[in-house]
Amino acid sequence: MTERKPAGVSFETWIDRQIREAQERGEFEDLPGAGKPLRGLSEPHDELWWVKEKVRREEGTVLPPTLQLRKDAAAAREAAARAGSEEEVRRILEEINAEIVDAIRKPRxxxxxxxxxxxxxHVVAEWRAGR
Structure with a gap:
């Protein structure tokens, strides 16, 4: 929308007009969740509900980059322990090591x-011993 509010018209009147015209054009039809009750109305008020919902919807994380890297490193170590071959163990560790070295050189x-x-x-030796 590029139209600006005309001088002398209250914001409420101008906004109401914009909404009415959009409804007349059918721009609010077939929106996701149309006709369904709003979720969370019975839950306690949370000022950050929309942030949490966006993170959940986009499957994102709210961890700072350094903590996320620690989490990724732990997951890589577990994946290496479950790997099916020595080459896979090396590939997993080399990928996470590259990220760790990058984070050390350019702090996050x-x-x-x-x-x-x-x-x-050392990890490959542990993997062999577990086989």
Whole structure:
């Protein structure tokens, strides 16, 4: 919408007109959730409900980058332990190590990273011993 509010017209009148014209054009028809009750009306008020809903809907994370990298590193270590081959273990660890080294060179926001690259040979030896 590029139309500006005309001088001398109250915002309420101008906005009401914009909404009415959009309804007449059918721009509000077939919206997702049309005709369904609003979720969360019976729940306690939460000022950040819309942020939490957006994160849930987009399957995002609210972790600071350093904490997310720690989480990714732990997941990589678990994935390496379940890997089907030594090559897969090495690939998983090399990918996460590259991210860790990048984060050490170019610090990310959040609490201190406190993470060092994995010793690939040590983890591969552990993987072999578990087989």
């Amino acid at each position: 926001s959040g609490p201190p990273l406190n993470l060092m690259p994995f010793d690939v040979e």
